[in-house]
Amino acid sequence: MxxxxxxxxxxxxxxxxxxxxxxxxxxxxxxxxxxxxxxxxxxxxxxxxxxxxxxxxxxxxxxxxxxxxxxxxxxxxxxxxxxxxxxxxxxxxxxxxxxxxxxxxxxxxxxxxxxxxxxxxxxxxxxxxSTFPVDDRSVAIVRDPNKCVYCRRCEAVCKNVQGVNILGGIGRGFNSIVGPAFGHALDEINCTLCGQCINVCPTGALAEKDDTQKVWDALADESKHVVVQFSPAVRIAISEEFGLPYGTISTGKLVAALRRMGFNKVFDTNWSADLTIMEEGNELLDRLQNGGTLPMITSCSPGWVKYCENHYPEQLGHLSTAKSPQAMFGAMVKTYYPQTDGIDPASIYSVSVMPCTAKKYEAARPELCDSGYRDVDAVITVREMARMIKQAGIDFVNLPDEECDAPMGLGTGAATIFGTTGGVMEAALRTVYEVVTGKTLPRLELEDVRGTMGEIKEATIDLDGTPVKVAVANTLARAKEIMEEVKAGTADYTFIEIMACPNGCVGGGGTPIVDALTRTKLPEDYRALRAKGLYNDDENLPIRKSHENPFITAVYENFLGEPLGHKSHELLHTHYTPRKKYNLECND
Amino acid sequence: MACTCGGHNEALFAQLDKVIEQHKDQKGSLISVLHKAQGIFGYLPEEVQAYIAEKMDVPLSEIYGVVTFYALFTMNKKGKYTFNVCLGTACYVKGSGKLLEKLQEELGIGVGETTEDGMFSIECCRCVGACGLAPVVTINDKVHGHLVPEDIPALIAEIKAAEQN
The missing domain is CATH 3.10.20.740 (Ubiquitin-like (UB roll))
Structure with a gap:
């Protein structure tokens, strides 16, 4: 050098x-x-x-x-x-x-x-x-051009990292603005609502749609039974909001904080991540045995799902029909949980805490109401959760560690790594390998699928003589590369994991904002530090394979029957909507 | 393409294809393509911008950015007759600003707009190279020089009369 x-x-x-x-x-x-x-x-x-x-x-x-x-x-x-x-x-x-x-x-x-x-x-x-109109139409992102400083960081991340390219400089001089073509609102176009633009915005020109008041209102309503789930990456990312080092595992403190805020039950999305592995893993085996569409692609990341709907509507058959962990939790908390606890499902208000803005959009999808109600009533990001904890006057750092409630509060190490790129793949393979071969995995850590920001990983797993080739991609720019291969028919993979955000959910659009100076000062990318936290969490958990989660075994025994069974299909699987890439006005 | 209304002539898109083909591998050729596209369609409607975006593999947001940055490009369909008022230095000091005001008043539209009957549009430009005739207004390709605001109604009336016959 x-x-x-x-x-x-x-x-x-x-x-x-x-x-x-x-x-x-x-x-x-x-x-x-x-x-x-x-x-x-x-x-x-x-x-x-x-x-x-x-x-x-x-x-x-x-x-x-x-x-x-x-x-x-x-x-x-x-x-x-x-x-x-x-x-x-x-x-x-x-x-x-x-x-x-x-x-x-x-x-x-x-x-x-x-x-x-x-x-x-x-x-x-x-x-x-400037007096530009504020775009607050979407359920996930608010764009206030009056607070824009024309740094174009949002445009750069949308273009170079995500390859979605919806933001650009428009007009000139005093009237210039950074936004989507033709003055469209974010919910009118092929925006995936991934929220990466928020994470890089230096000001308040881009922010999540604030749903904290909805949650406070529900908590104050005595007729409501308010339950909460929080996703894998949240237990790590929330730490930064309270000055703890990147990668700190704060599961116990978060549970304690949620309980003090007044949630009736504190559950864990890790439980439904394990459920996702059971359904998705079995779906993969089913596709392999019965000539289903391959490669099968994960569908946990709502930014990715929306991207696929807008850009590859003809390839939607590749997406696993298994709902995301958030959505599975939503369907189960208003069907299975009331049965175990004698609660009226109509009184349940289901809140989810996510590292993600696109999860707000996912929860609002009209089809996600298989419980007979809105499966998830409110989605708040890690940032909103941190604000709520501060509003409640809770001294987060000095909280004791508490545990989640049964029967939807226990997750495995396989579930916790859902929060980073390669995690869903690794979790799925831990289960699929053992189901197919009947043998115990010699080594749980599948380093070959553990990637970093913007990386595509490939691996071949030997399933008792049958080689299964898999790929893992994070960021939508990398997803596009994989999808072009899928489209051309040259992708020889059996199973692909795609997450929309850089490094997966740990880099999600709903995670704490890391300013420009901190990004240059940290010894490692902050998303990699968060991912390390998840891998540590996995190593420290007593159960590390989804199929060994006793609360998952119980739900199949007492309620669902079997993976891909009738009830699973009703509650845990979904369909996707082909959408257009452009929303054009015709002048003629 | 995304537009399925059939309102645009297939032949025009075929012409656009040729232009794109010529410039496809040239770096920095977007402005030339947009310029020629506007020549073909008369303006740059959304579906033409999206068509170029797809064919040239340039983000639509970037194309829209260029179209809105340069005053030369318009997304409004031009009228049958476009009044182009020169606001170059010579014309401006000779009172072309007043001509523009009068024109807007008479037609009831602003710069870059088209009358509802699709007959007239108003544009501005910087110098048509006929400073000796300042102030100058061009109507389509015809140059009218030494104008005063009072000439404007007559010019409009003349076109309307010709159209009626």
Whole structure:
């Protein structure tokens, strides 16, 4: 690796050739402020917040795109630099709503941080204010263009990471905006509502649809029996909201917090993840034995399912008909659970806590009411859950560890790894292998399917002489690559796992927001750290295979009968809707 | 394609196919393709943008971004007669701004719009290279120079009369 010597504010550092001044400065212990820059996502030099003085250059240079060279001398903290950066931020503030007090991002807004850091107490410029309509039509995402700072990080993640490409710069000058083509709302187009745009937005221009009040109302209603489920990744991601290190397992504290908030029963999506493995694993075997459509593709990730419906409607037969763990839980909590506890299903209000915005959309799907009611009544993200815990005045970090309630509160290690890329595959194979071969897996950890962000993994598993080729993909850009092969008939896989978000649910659009500076400072990608937490959880759990979960065995014995049986089909399987890629107005 | 109304002439899309074929592998050719597409269709309706997006493998959001960035592109169907008012320096100092005001008042539409009967549209441009005739308005390809606002009603009336015959 070729190294070059550069001097930043009088400090000499050696950095790899090809680095930027921003990176070199960080190595020299200097944090240059940024706004449009986001590691691995966006590197445009558009916002001019990271301007620096480069010796010999006529004008100030954006450090996020300025390459280092041998002997380069840079000054990051001169009067000229400070004044220029301040001017840039003030101009942004002059057309930004000053409703910080009641903005969802108050306290973790990068624009607010910049204004504070630069000591801006008064904005020198006044002028026209944007008055764009707010898009709050979808059930999952709210887009407020008036809070947009044109950093285009949302556009970059939608285009480069997800390959969905629905966001773009529109118009010019004061009237420009970042949004979908033709001024469409997010629910009118092929947006998957994955929420990756929210995770990268520095301000409150993109946020989840806040459903916390619905949940508070239900909790306050004495006629309602309020139950809650929380998904695998939630037990890890919630920790960050309370200052705990990335990857910390907070299952016990979360259960304690939910109980203190007043939920009548605290259950675990891990239980229904195990149920998903039973149904999906048996569906795979059924397809193999009876000539069903192969490769079979997982259907747990609602962003992925919507993407498939919009972009590959003719390939929907590949999707497993097994519902997602959230949806299975929803159907069971209003059918099976009332039978065990003598509760009137009509009184049950079912809440789910998810690392995901698309789960709000999934829960609202008209077909997901097989219990005779709305299977899931409200979905809140990890961020909303954290806000609720704070509103309740609960000292999360100092809570004792508590356990979930029976009969839907126990999950296995196989279920917990659903929250990361490769996890559903690994969990399925742990069960399928033992069901088919009747033998115990020699080693539970299937490293071959454990991937990282934006990676496609392939593996071949030997099922008693029958080789089964599998693939695992995360991000929709990678999903597209796999689907093009499926479409062309060249995909020789038997089983494919696809998750919409980077690194799977641990990178979900409903997880805590990690700001630009933290992303560059962490020793590893924050999603990988969260995934490690899940794998630790798996290793520490007493039962690590779905079919060995006693509460799953019990539900088949007492209620469902057998996997893929009549009742399973009624409650645990679903169908998909072909949709169009574009929503076009015809001018003729 | 997504539009199934059949309102657009197949022949026009065949022409567009040829244009796309010529530019397909050229980097940075989107603006040329859009320009020619507008020449073929007269404007860039949603289905034409989506058609180009699919054929050129460019995101629709990017195409829409380009179409809305450049004043040259329009998503409104042009009228049979397009008044193009030159707002270049020479025309502007000679009062083309007043011509534009009068035109908008007479036709009851703004810049980039088309009258309900599909007859007239108004556009603006920067210099048609006929500064000696300033201020200039072109109607389709015909140049009208040395105009004053009072000439506008007569120009419109003339077209209407010709159309009636």
């Amino acid at each position: 070729e190294m070059v010597n550069v001097m930043i504010d009088g400090v000499s550092v050696q950095v790899e050739a090809g680095s930027t001044v921003l990176q070199a400065a960080q190595k020299a212990g200097i944090n240059i402020p940024t706004l449009c820059y986001l590691k691995d996502v966006n590197q445009l030099g558009a916002c001019r917040v990271c301007l620096v003085e480069v010796k010999g250059a006529k004008a100030l240079q954006p450090s996020c795109v300025y390459p280092v060279r041998e002997g380069l001398e840079v000054y990051t903290n001169t009067a000229k630099v400070r004044e220029a950066r301040k001017g840039v931020v003030e101009l942004l503030l002059s057309n930004h709503p000053s409703d910080c007090l009641n903005c969802v991002r108050s306290g973790n807004c990068e624009l607010q941080q910049l204004a504070h850091q630069m000591g801006i107490r008064k904005v020198r410029f006044t002028g026209e204010q």
